[in-house]
Amino acid sequence: xxxxxxxxxxxLFSRKKHNAIxxxxxxxxxxxxxxxxxxxxxxxxxxGFQDTVADLFTEFDPELKVTVAEGKVFDAQEQRIQxxxxxxxxxxxxxxxxxxxxxxxxxxxxxxxxxxxxDNFRQLTKIDSILYGTGEFILHDxxxxxxxxxxxxxxxxxxxxxxxxxxxxxxxxRNVKVNMANPSSSFNMEYLFSPGCVxxxxxxxxxxxxxxxxxxxxxxxxxxxTEVSAIELKLKPGADVNAVKAKIQxxxxxxxxxxxxxxxxxxxxxxxxIEKLVSYLFLTFILVIACFNVIGSxxxxxxxxxxxxxxxxxxxxxxxxxxRVFLFEGCMISFxxxxxxxxxxxxxxxxxxxxGLITLGSSxxxxxxxxxxxxxxxxxxxxxxxxxxxxxxxxxxYPVRYLSKRLLK
Numbered sequence: 001x002x003x004x005x006x007x008x009x010x011x012l013f014s015r016k017k018h019n020a021i022x023x024x025x026x027x028x029x030x031x032x033x034x035x036x037x038x039x040x041x042x043x044x045x046x047x048g049f050q051d052t053v054a055d056l057f058t059e060f061d062p063e064l065k066v067t068v069a070e071g072k073v074f075d076a077q078e079q080r081i082q083x084x085x086x087x088x089x090x091x092x093x094x095x096x097x098x099x100x101x102x103x104x105x106x107x108x109x110x111x112x113x114x115x116x117x118x119d120n121f122r123q124l125t126k127i128d129s130i131l132y133g134t135g136e137f138i139l140h141d142x143x144x145x146x147x148x149x150x151x152x153x154x155x156x157x158x159x160x161x162x163x164x165x166x167x168x169x170x171x172x173x174r175n176v177k178v179n180m181a182n183p184s185s186s187f188n189m190e191y192l193f194s195p196g197c198v199x200x201x202x203x204x205x206x207x208x209x210x211x212x213x214x215x216x217x218x219x220x221x222x223x224x225x226t227e228v229s230a231i232e233l234k235l236k237p238g239a240d241v242n243a244v245k246a247k248i249q250x251x252x253x254x255x256x257x258x259x260x261x262x263x264x265x266x267x268x269x270x271x272x273x274i275e276k277l278v279s280y281l282f283l284t285f286i287l288v289i290a291c292f293n294v295i296g297s298x299x300x301x302x303x304x305x306x307x308x309x310x311x312x313x314x315x316x317x318x319x320x321x322x323x324r325v326f327l328f329e330g331c332m333i334s335f336x337x338x339x340x341x342x343x344x345x346x347x348x349x350x351x352x353x354x355x356g357l358i359t360l361g362s363s364x365x366x367x368x369x370x371x372x373x374x375x376x377x378x379x380x381x382x383x384x385x386x387x388x389x390x391x392x393x394x395x396x397x398y399p400v401r402y403l404s405k406r407l408l409k
Contacts (some may be wrong), residue, residue: 029337031290036341036388037348039283044349046276048373050269055205056322057128057265060201062094062232064245065259066252073097073227080252081231089244090283092234094118097218097227103192103211104168105157112153113209114169115219124234127212133161135196139214146191146214150207161198166191171221190222219252284387291395294333298326298400327400330394334392338385346381349374 067075075081076095078140085093095115099214102109119139122128127137131148138146147167154161170187170244192213201207219225235244241260249258262269309322351357356371 024293024297024300025333026096028293028333029340031293032287032334032337032388033341033344035283035287035290036338037345037383039280039384039387040345040376040381041348041374042279042283042340043384044345044374044376045305045372046272046279047375047377047380050272051375052369052373053265053272054261056202057261058236059130061198061261061264062124063235063241063261064233064248065264066231066233066248067229067257067259069255069257070354073224073229075226076228076231077195077226083251084231084233084248085250087244089239089247090233091236092120092124094120094124094232095215096230096232097215097222097224098229099171099218099222101221102170103157104170105159105163106165110153110156110387111209112211114171114218114221115210116215117212118215121212124232130199130201131197132200133197135162137197138195139212140217144191144193145217146195148195148212149198150210151198152204152208153211154198156208159194161194161295162196163194166193169221174223188223190217190221192217202290284391287388287391288395291334293390294330294392294396296400297333298330298396301329302326307354316358323401327396330396330400331389331393333360334388334396338388338392341388342381342385345384346376349376 066081084090095118098118099114101112101114103112117124117139121139131137132151137148139148140146147169149157149159157167159167168272169190169192171189173186173188192211199206199212215228219227233248235241245258245260249256252258312322312325352372354376359371360369
């Protein structure tokens with residue numbers, strides 16, 4: 001066994017001459033453990049929020065989305081686009097077309113995003129799981145076209161879930177100048193009816209702006225024939241999303257962009273990653289402050305062990321070996337604090353996952369979830385452990401060298 005490590009272990013775990021040093025060492029371990037526990041819990045909560053947001057988007061966003069690199073629309077009948085239907089990994093292939101429009105219901109008006117989809121949109125996403133109302137998801141019948149609106153948009157227009165009067169939809173005509181004498185003649189106008197249900201993604205971007213309508217309805221308003229703004233794909237179970245994405249990107253070339261679910265919502269997840277990084281840095285700074293207790297504990301221990309140091313010197317130990325004894329002591333305090341903090345942090349995360357001890361608000365508040373979500377990632381736990389050890393070593397390395405030279409001179 002390494003001799004300096006053996007002596008350091010004896011100093012840490014054996015009874016010390018003065019009780020004050022015991023207390024200071026215990027406080028040092030507790031300080032590092034609390035900072036470590038805070039890191040584990042905070043990073044796990046951020047992971048939980050990311051997973052929750054990802055689940056919400058999963059109900060509405062496709063696994064893969066193909067868009068044009070430049071411009072808004074492209075021809076869906078192009079051979080290399082239609083070739084995607086034949087890929088063995090693709091389970092559902094659907095064409096979509098999005099465009100801004102103005103809608104009017106009675107005396108209320110607002111701007112919306114029309115998303116034209118095909119009838120297989122129900123197979124592409126889990127839209128049925130976020131529908132509310134007595135009706136069902138239907139886009140058209142032999143007589144009229146239907147529009148499934150976001151729940152906040154229904155409130156803005158005051159239509160109610162099952163509105164009787166039709167919703168008027170206005171889109172500017174293509175390549176037509178606005179006639180100031182008769183502005184209405186410069187717009188295409190169509191009617192939408194209610195299928196008796198609305199969707200709620202619990203994301204304002206969708207709930208307050210989007211209306212799901214038939215693809216043919218949007219093409220008619222825009223005077224398009226085969227144009228689309230995106231091809232949305234659902235893969236077969238077991239398919240590797242990233243591998244299929246790379247395969248499609250290679251076949252389509254640089255003129256198209258293929259995005260997975262996270263890349264479709266890159267702004268949201270990037271903000272959450274930045275928040276997670278900032279929290280990690282702040283808590284690491286708190287960890288650095290907690291390590292100052294370790295320096296105090298080591299200085300007291302060095303003073304207490306002057307006689308032992310003299311004995312070690314008489315036995316042939318040099319200053320470097322003696323410094324290593326107290327350096328190992330500081331590292332062991334950090335190591336024990338890291339292990340204890342990780343164990344307590346994982347325990348708290350388990351209790352939060354199981355029982356929801358810390359809630360987001362009272363029972364009357366309208367939150368998507370009742371308690372703070374928690375998701376423990378092994379990579380984050382490993383990062384915390386390495387961070388604690390690195391900060392602990394760096395915080396005691398120079399002070400130990402300085403103190404051992406000055407106090408033991």
